[in-house]
Amino acid sequence: MLTDRQRLILATIIRDYAKTGKAVGSKTLLGELDLTVSSATVRNEMALLEELGLLQKEHTSSGRVPSQRGYRYYVDELMHQHHLSKVVQQSLERVFNRNFQEIDDLMQTMVDELASLTGYTVVALKPESADIRLSGFRLVPINGQQIMAIIVTNDGQVTSQSFRLPEGTSVRYLDDMVDYINRTLVNQPIIEVLRTLTGDLPWQMERTIRTPVAFLQLFGDVLARSIHDNVFIGGYLNVLDFTVDSSLQDVKQLYQLLDSAQDMRRVVGTANDGVIVQIGDENGNDLLSPYSLVSATYRVAQYGVGAIAILGPTSMRYADMVSLVDAFRSALSQQLLEYYR
Structure with a gap:
């Protein structure tokens, strides 16, 4: 249990060291604090705080700096939360x-x-959150064979990724696939959609759509990023x-x-x-x-x-x-x- 004077000295050393990064000596403390005691008394108090493990001495100075234990005592016992400036x-x-x-x-x-x-x-x-859901998916032509895949989730997040279509392939080739995704997967949790991609979705799509496997992998990558x-x-x-x-x-x-x-x-x-x-x-x-x-x-x-x-x-x-x-x-x-x- 520290005395009021010891608590004041410890708090002042911690405050000063945070400002200057330099060890604090007894003369500095006497100049700052309204203490009617001698410099020797302050040094004795600092020595006691050091024995308690709350302060430690730097080799290059006669002053003291806070120890980890001293900071912990300050945070738990002495610190007062400030009003917002x-x-x-x-x-x-x-x-x-x-x-x-x-x-x-x-x-x-x-x-x-x-x-x-x-x-x-x-x-x-x-x-x-595990409840982020797919709100929409679309493809936007950028330039030539460059396409932007865009996914929107119910939290307002927009995730996009560009990719290049193989030569001779039109974005219209993928329209049926985008439409299928928006009809069957929208409003489902992203986690469930990712599971579907590794489950029976490819087989279901292949019954009506010629599905490029690389495109499904891209769709999955963008989905995963949307909840990253x-x-x-x-x-x-x-x-x-x-x-x-x-x-x-x-x-x-x-x-x-x-x-x-x-x-x-x-x-x-x-x-x-x-x-x-x-x-x-x-x-x-x-x-x-x-x-x-x-x-x-x-x-x-x-x-x-x-x-x-x-x-x-x-x-x-x-x-x-x-x-x-x-x-x-x-x-x-x-x-x-x-x-x-």
């Missing part, structure tokens, strides 16, 4: 008080805005600003981790509704042990669970990050719910 409110308005055509557009705008606000790297995942769990990253290069003693290989593997929706869902989790702060080794992944992750899931009724996470140094401004993640995930959840309606 005018800058943050304006940022929320820029992202959410605008028209957008696709969810991907909104998601990317949001992570870019958060990365700009924080200077850190931001990762977001769309709601994971995209990862949206803002401030992709910001992580390089706070990467400490990491090899190029470690940084490469870190980027691969951030790009993987499956891995990020595992790191962030989906069981908690509040904002979660994971510090250093608490991330459960060696690649993330030099960093802190402030994350939260957001729920869109009937459409699944998504996530937002801010990756930064262990010396990040925790109270600010928690407030930002909480505000953005609430606004995003509401915006997506209105969009789906």
Whole structure:
């Protein structure tokens, strides 16, 4: 159990170190705090905090820096969530008080805005839903033998892919197939349509249509992409600003981790509704042990669970990050719910 003075000293060291990145000494603390004690008394308090594992001493300085345990104590016991500043409110308005055509557009705008606000790297995942359905499929001629396959799903997502028809083949050759797909597969869940493609659909189509196998494979590829769990990253290069003693290989593997929706869902989790702060080794992944992750899931009724996470140094401004993640995930959840309606 820390005394009020020890709590004040620890919180001040954490705040100052987040601002400057430099060890904090007793003289600096006396200059900032209204303490009627000597510099020696403050040094003694700092030494006690070090014995408790909440501070650690840098070899190049007589000052102290927070330890991972110190950050955890601060987050659990001392941190107070901040009110949103005018800058943050304006940022929320820029992202959410605008028209957008696709969810991907909104998601990317949001992570870019958060990365700009924080200077850190931001990762977001769309709601994971098993009920996305096929709304329509069409082929659009582009130029010569180039064709664009377009799939629309019931969540408003438009997925497209271009391909080239064999010489001598007209897009009209595929009209019957497109019509068959739209008559028999529209309004079915994408997952079921993908199963049908590997089941009896080819046989059913071959009874009335000369089916190019390559086209069915293309259709399946575009379908799979339409429900792919995209990862949206803002401030992709910001992580390089706070990467400490990491090899190029470690940084490469870190980027691969951030790009993987499956891995990020595992790191962030989906069981908690509040904002979660994971510090250093608490991330459960060696690649993330030099960093802190402030994350939260957001729920869109009937459409699944998504996530937002801010990756930064262990010396990040925790109270600010928690407030930002909480505000953005609430606004995003509401915006997506209105969009789906």
